[in-house]
Amino acid sequence: MYFTHKTNSYTSLLGTVLDAWFICSEEEMAKFMGLYFFMGVVNMPTIRHYWRRPRLHNYSLLQQVMSGRHFRATLKHFHAFNSLAIPQDNCGRLIRVCTMMEYLVQQFQDTYLPEEHLSLDEGSLEWKGHLSFHIYSTTP
Structure with a gap:
């Protein structure tokens, strides 16, 4: 692993x-x-x-x-990451967790196969934290 x-x-x-x-x-x-x-x-x-x-x-x-x-x-x-493999000019804030996120997403996708269409909207998720980057949601 x-x-x-x-x-x-x-x-x-x-x-x-x-x-x-x-x-x-x-x-x-x-x-x-x-x-x-x-x-x-x-x-x-x-x-x-x-x-x-x-x-x-x-x-x-x-x-x-x-x-x-x-x-x-x-x-x-x-x-969960190799700190020696991070490029010096890297400015991505998620570089340390990207490998772990990709691995877990792949494992979850291999394990769970939904049989119906599932959706979540912003109102059903509670968020009390602060993000250091902005997320713009455009509505069609």
Whole structure:
């Protein structure tokens, strides 16, 4: 897997070793990505809250898949691009995530094949963030 290779290369380039870190396998990276996507759906105040054991929010599945300490170590070392391959004259703001976006879009397209025509409009999506570039939407 691309992310496994880049994360392991980045960690060896840094030369840092944490007690919760070891060379990441493809299976561990798949678990990490699954947990990270889960965290995008289920919002908690901090990452540590997902591994707490209160009565109200007990996500024991997370604790069975990966320890919180190992997840945080993988998150710290996660790398999705080759910083040495970026041209010096590059001015694109999305250069660091382009490879990851292309990979994920391809994987999602290979996995999910909709059987009906689906559409979303701006009103159905909630956006509270700020973009540093402008998006112009022209209406026909």
